[in-house]
Amino acid sequence: MTILNASLTRRRPSLAADVADLDVTPVMNMFIILIPFLVSMAAFTHLAAHHFGLPRDEGAGEASTASELPLTVAVGTAGVVIVKGDVVLAELPAGEDGQDLDLLAAVLTDQPAGRLVLAVDDPVGVDVVVTCLDRCRAAGFDDVGLAAGTGVTLGAGAKP
Amino acid sequence: MARRRRKNRRKDGTTAPLRLTSMMDILTVLLLFLLKSFVVEGEVITPVPGVDLPESSSDAAPQASVVVAIFDNTVMLDGQMVTRLENGSSDDGLLIAPLADRLNQTRAKELEIAQLRGEDVDYSPKIAIQGDRDISFEVLERVMYTCNQSGFGDIALAVIGAS
Known part of the structure; x- marks a missing residue:
């Protein structure tokens, strides 16, 4: 009983005396200067690129016959035409919302991977060209050439 | 206090x-x-202010290079305005003469630096094109043609990456 009384009456050490008071003010100051500086320099958009290797202009070479031509995707304001050799594989007319490039990817997926030429008409926007490049590469065509188109006209071939 | x-x-x-x-x-x-x-x-090229780059699923990294920016028919080279393109084709066909002149000067300088460093054997001029998403392919085609004519055959078309 005496022992119990002694333990009850013993003064508990002060909590404040146990906790070391760490002064974080200099660290806070450093953070407050460093973080706005880093945020102002941080890049929140990731830049990527489509690489092209253009040949030197060495005059006109031998013209390929239609059957030797690789798979060609002609992109115009009227729509997209996919041609292999001299056969029109698919015609994708443009809708009110623009080109149906998801359908382009679906058609290209059925074709064996290899070389592909993207022939683009002058008025077509760069964002459409980049999306076409993406669709072609997603369908397995890594070797994509870019060419100037001569005007897409629909109604000559198959529709998917 | x-x-x-x-x-x-x-x-x-x-x-x-x-x-x-x-x-x-x-x-x-x-x-x-x-x-x-x-x-x-580790960005090696900086987006030019005013250019709204197209989005792409490509994850290929751009290389450190000369940057040509195109927006609102304005062509800039390394942050300096070179020329404004008028609508329709010019007398020079696809070639943009002011850009070609500046590119030739840039290539000559780069080659000189490469020779001083002893790297002229491996020197291959690279160029990155930052084209606004609203420009037409005709403008991009002319810029690419001009770059190629000035010896910059290794062309990277800058886009906003997927991630």
Whole structure:
């Protein structure tokens, strides 16, 4: 009983005396200067690129016959035409919302991977060209050439 | 300052300490995130202000190179305006003469530097084109043609990456 009384009456050490008071003010100051500086320099958009290797202009070479031509995707304001050799594989007319490039990817997926030429008409926007490049590469065509188109006209071939 | 000290002082005379631990945690995580983004990204070309790049699923990294920016029919080379393209084709066909002149000068300078460094054998001029998403393919075609005619055959078309 005496022992119990002694333990009850013993003064508990002060909590404040146990906790070391760490002064974080200099660290806070450093953070407050460093973080706005880093945020102002941080890049929140990731830049990527489509690489092209253009040949030197060495005059006109031998013209390929239609059957030797690789798979060609002609992109115009009227729509997209996919041609292999001299056969029109698919015609994708443009809708009110623009080109149906998801359908382009679906058609290209059925074709064996290899070389592909993207022939683009002058008025077509760069964002459409980049999306076409993406669709072609997603369908397995890594070797994509870019060419100037001569005007897409629909109604000559198959529709998917 | 004295008034603030008086405010923080309790009635019994003790001072209420400001708990900064949670704020320190947030700032530490933020700092680590920012430092990591610097290490991983390693941007080699900077987006030109005013150019709204098209989005793409490509993840190919752009290379350090000369940058041609095109927006609103304006052509810029390394941040300096070169020319404004008029609608329709010019007398030179696809070639943009002012851009070709500037590119030839740039290539000559780069070649000179490469020779001084002894790297002229491996020198291959590279160029990055930052084209606004609203420009037509005709403009891009003319710029690419001009770059190729000036010896910049290794062309990267800059886009906003997927990640």
